[in-house]
Amino acid sequence: MKQLAELAGLDVSTVSRALRGDNKRVAAATIARVQQLAEQTGFVADPNGANLRSGRTHLLGVVVSRLTDIVMGMVVTAIDEAARSRGYLSTVVATHDNTDTRTTAISTLLGRRVDGLILCDSQIGNEIPHQLANHAMPFVFAMRGCDDELSFAADDVYGGHLVAAHFLENGHRDIAVIPGPPQARTAVDRVQGFTTTVRAESGARLRIAPHGGFQVEDGFDAVTALLADRAAPPTAIFCTNDHTAIGASRALVNAGLKIGRDTAVAGYNDLPQSAYLETPLTSVRTDITRMGHAAAEQLIELIEKRTATSLIIKPKLIVRDSTSTPRR
Known part of the structure; x- marks a missing residue:
């Protein structure tokens, strides 16, 4: 590395940083020049030696x-x-x-x-x-x-609030949430933001499905259970991630309901696939x-x-x- 520094006309410490690609402390042009010199001269860094020196x-x-x-x-x-x-x-x-x-x-x-x-x-x-x-x-x-x-x-509390506000603005008053795993803060915060907003709306009915997971089958099972009590289905359902929203949508379709017309469904995380489903999925993007x-x-x-x-x-x-x- 000392020989490489002499060839480059730089300090050894600068060469070391350039070889690591440290663009916080070394200019991009210098990094490119040092790495090109290293390739031309056949220099190969010894990671064990570097680790011993730096700890x-x-x-x-x-x-x-x-x-x-x-x-x-x-x-x-x-x-x-x-x-x-x-x-x-x-x-x-x-x-x-x-x-x-x-x-x-x-x-x-x-x-x-x-x-x-x-x-x-x-x-x-x-x-x-x-x-x-x-x-x-x-x-x-x-x-x-x-x-x-x-x-x-x-800010998953805010993300949950966004979905609830959207449902309420669209006239929904019989609303359900598929909460996800109770040990995951992401799920808990999303549900908190959502339920707080719905409960603040006079006349809105909120249904909370049993806790489950973040998988497709969790959304399917939760909605199947919601529909099994013979009550009218909710007009809007919030799922705490897109996978459960996909499962929930399948359960609704199996029951003869049309997504977006009979029951609105929203997910979370906005997976790349969500825009390409048969009914493109509303989702919260981070x-x-x-x-x-x-x-x-x-x-x-x-x-x-x-x-x-x-x-x-x-x-x-x-x-x-x-x-x-x-x-x-």
Whole structure:
């Protein structure tokens, strides 16, 4: 690296940062020139030597509930992009919302000497893993936030409010919500924002389905149960993510109801597929990429002993055919 610095006419520390792609402290043109020189001269960095010198592995641990969840996949992709731009790599583990699996996963990541952790799987009342309570390891929360720690999440209370206000403005007064898992703060906050707004409207009837999960079958089962009591079906249903909204829609169609005309359905997260369903789905959109980038960038700020700040993103409602017809 010293020889490479002499060739480039730069300090060794600047060359080191340029090779890591640290565009926070090195100009893009300098990074390109140093990396080109490195390729021309056959320079290969020794990560073990760098780790020994810095005391860091330049590895971030990311803990998610499920790898099969599209939204978690979007968050992880954004985290990895931001980490790589700062010279770090990420490694991902899934806990399946199981406390014992989470404990084992975090112990494994600590054993591999990650420089910091991004927790995307927190459960209400059990946000901070016991291994981190008195540990010097930097960590932040993403997707599912935590009031007392650095968090990168959506204002899900506001997101739930947006859906309720939209239903009420369209004339709906018999309204149901499919709440999702009770341990997930995202679900709880969305339901809180939604139910508070509906209950403030005089004459509105609110039905809350039993707690379930975030899967397609959870939405299907919840609506099937709502329709089984022989009462008139609700005219509008809010589901706390798009997967449950898809399942709920199928149950309504199976019962002979038309989405958007007989019963309005709204979801949350605005998955790419949601705009292309047979009846395009109204959904709440949050900038997931921005969330993941910020989580990684601010964690690295902590790791490198600088100040970091939380980010709570305001979502917006994307109205499509599943809710666009006013109730007469």
